[in-house]
Amino acid sequence: MIRHVVIFKAKENAPLELFKEKIENLKSIIPEIIDIKVGIDINFDPASSDFCVITDVKDLKDLEIYAKHPDHLEVIEFIKPYITERKVVDFKV
Secondary structure, three states: OEEEEEEEEEOOOOOHHHHHHHHHHHHHOOOOEEEEEEEEOOOOOOOOOOEEEEEEEOOHHHHHHHHHOHHHHHHHHHHHHHEEEEEEEEEEO
């Protein structure tokens, strides 16, 4: 299994709860997603990021399908104007 982790910093006015809803809804649309979770930072550390997305897929082929899926790309376009920083880590579980 591949775990795809993306960590974001966002502008102050970013609708993080809406991001969470839209991203987590992708599980019901994209069959290659085994699991997807969005964590919104609780602001314990001022140096932390604002939210993260953790997605599990079977293999690299499914990760590519997820990455290029039109509904995923639509969500990316929705959140993109609010994002100031993005970091990614992909690893085998």
